[in-house]
Amino acid sequence: MNMVAGQVQKSATHGASCATQEPLLEIRDLRIEFRGKDETVVAVPNLSLSVMRGESYGLVGESGCGKSTTAMAILGYLGRTGTVASGSIRFDGQELVGASPRELRQVRGRHIAMVYQDPMSALNPVRPIGAQLAEVPRLHLDVGKAEALEMARAMLHDVRLPDAGDMLKRYPHQLSGGQQQRVVIAMALLARPSLLLLDEPTTGLDVTVEAAVLDLITELRHRYQTSLLFISHNLGLIAESCDRLGIMYSGELVEEGATAEVFRRPRHPYTQGLIACIPDVGSDKHSRSLAAIPGHIPLPQERPQGCLFGPRCDDFIAGLCDQPDLQRDEAGPGHLVKCVRWREISRHAEKPNTQVHQSDRTQEAIQLHEVTKLYGAKGGRSLKANEAVTFNAKEAEIVALVGESGCGKSTLARIVTGLDRATSGEIRMADKNIAELQADERPKQLLQSVQMIFQNPDSTLNPSHSAAFSIRRSLIKFGLRKGKAAVDQRVRELLEMVRLSPHLAERKPDQLSGGQKQRIAIARAFAADPSLIVADEPVSALDVSVQAAVVTLLLDIQQVKKTTMLFISHDLALVRHVADRVVVMYLGKVMEQGTVEEVFSGSSHPYTQALLSSIRGTDPDRPKPPHIQLSGEMPSPVDVPTGCRFATRCHRKLGGICDQEAPPLRRLSATHEILCHIESADLQVDAVLVAAPEKNSGEPAND
């Protein structure tokens, strides 16, 4: 059957010819409900979409929009409370809604396979991966044990897991996150399914690993002629890897069409808003401000009548947009829009941001000199979290610390704020060395001048206390306001500053959305009137539309208050948008630092180049530079490579010198420093190659 499907698929891979074919997966008028004891939540009110044979369909939406629920419904895994209330899901001509558990079992794994977001929980921790992989062909293809193991080995080779022989005997915890996800993908593909469901398959991975996993998925998809249903909140990923896409909002498809068409001419105001709120490499805070979508996705219980996006839409017209039974309209061939006003509304012109001024002060706000942090590890060895980190930040400047997980950027943040102690080195603020002072040893005045915005909205506020509790305590502890009335007045001002209604002050954190909690955290940090704020991935846990709003807010306040900020992030497009200067870290060491323009100009460190090449844009007309595929994974910080730290993965490695000798610090300008053996002039030359689209042909080197 699969062979037939494959041949049919060959004749009609993409585009219009699909329309004449029977879709592989057809969802029609699907309604999914979760029935609890006392209320019924309609997760998906009405959804129709189809995936053609050999097609890659992207389902985009923010958290809570019902995209994962849809995937679960396709597999018939809605749990005890979930049911498909009406509608149909047809796969390859077979109806899946109401199918018996036996029929479903035959389809799952064999014909439809799924790759989940978190590979660690998708793999059984107590069994070696070989046994888990071999299970699939033994169950679905009815082959013997030896043959199944052989197939597992071959598939591991296909997902480019090095050293496949010994790999089969390893346990999931012995693999890195990227390797685990490759195993999960291998497992999904073993039965040669005709449809692969990918639910945020790269969300937990670092950008360079993500690039490799995505390229792998694209390649395998073509090799095995598998259709994809790719679920993600990341528009850039979808733009790159899908033929068609559907934009989902609060359980409904608001727009659907060919990927290039939708990104070139987004018709629905929500799609337009989503595209406008992603920072892209081509712009910075001086050229445009991120357009945020006001409000938040309605909870299933509070969906408005008519257009679900209505309450957040600038072009909402009462009496027109709030009519029930809105129909999807055809805006072009295969381009469907669920908006009655799509003809009238045009994409809002990006407004240039004129308010932002470059920091003109020259006074250094904080100077880090050779800051090193060692943690004791087993066997007397030490883990180098930071080594000789040196950089400065001027007053009112935003310095971004960039790098993948494990590069030591968060440790550095903890040292600067006093939550941890540096092993050696100096951090000078107002002529004092604060590197070895922990929070409880710091004078109050110093504590007050360095505040922090944390990463996780779910743990930044104490669930037992009201939202304003910590803001209030901060005002009291630092003696900024005296008396209850003055404190309350200030709390109200701060909440207004972060554009929250003052009546949220007494809410408990579990009654606030992620974006609201992060705004409270910002208000708390600014409540102390600090001169330096350390923001550790302040928006990485938020949805894209909320992210834009929070970043814009943070930048606005920072501009007004002239606060220096260390902005920690792994998102380079965001950093490009936010920062004045960038410090790129790898394995605890600074690889490159310079102004935003310098770092993003292309004449940069090979690692920075790899990071830059992993940024995904949504503009179909902009040429995409090829991904730089880094080999392997980041080495353990206990076993730091001698010589250049990046040598084990570098795509531009010169040879033995990189492995043996520590690279020199090259000054390209007064502000731009690169730690690399490659001559400055050569770094420059190669930058042109990076910018020019050059297809990465064949098997990329990966161990």
Place this chain on the structure above:
Amino acid sequence: MALESTVPLMTTAKRPARAKWRRILRSKTALIGLFLVSFWVVVAALAPILPLQSPTEPDVMAMANPFPSAAHWLGVDILGRDILARLIFGARTVLLVAPLSVAVAMAVGIAMGMVAGYYGGWVDTLISRFSDIILAFPVLVLYVVLIANIGPSIINIVIATTIASAPGIGRITRGLVLGLKQQEYVAAAKLRAENTLYIMLVELLPNCRGMLIVDACLRIGYTIITIGILGFLGLGLPPPNPDWGGMVKESTTVLNVWPFMSVEPSIAIVSLVLGFNLLADGLREAWKP
């Protein structure tokens, strides 16, 4: 608030404390537990004004036929005292001693666990090893040794239970604190110059509340059993105070003739312990995140 995990149930966006209480009251388990416990609490509280006979004065006439009758609903014991009255007055001691012991044990245990979990390092090692030693002791032997040496009285029972249960409570608290102290709101508190005691009591303790209340409920149940056992071993409250465990013991000699004399106080113990256990289960359900 996101409704897209694999097993989404009701959204938890709005669940103030009142809703939590409503959930407790809706759970059958919790309701039965609450009923059993409040029955005993009410009866014990009203004991002096209930039309009961004296729990200590024997009714010599009834001794000829001690079985339950119109005059003595649950019969009389071997000394002719009214069992119903003794049970109800006995409940007063149990309901005073058990919660009091647990409260003291909780205070000591929470302090131990909080300090061990928050500071870690050698402080943690010291407290944890000390706890391990106590926990390794057979609890009953520990009680008997303690009470036999310091003599039976309410205070001494409280001291004995505290020594026996504080390490267990400490372990639970330590485990909770180990996780909670990594939370970003604790870091935020440090950055606004809060002192350690404040962080422990205001930032950490309220978030341990759910687990600790459930544990306290279970512990009250166990302590009631322990008090019963101590009474049975003759280490309970000195006579003639009515003591459930003591009542069981006094009538063991006549168990094959008048079994009700032992069975009735046993049922009292079972019902009260069951009440606390069911209540704990119900609370656990309601506090589930």
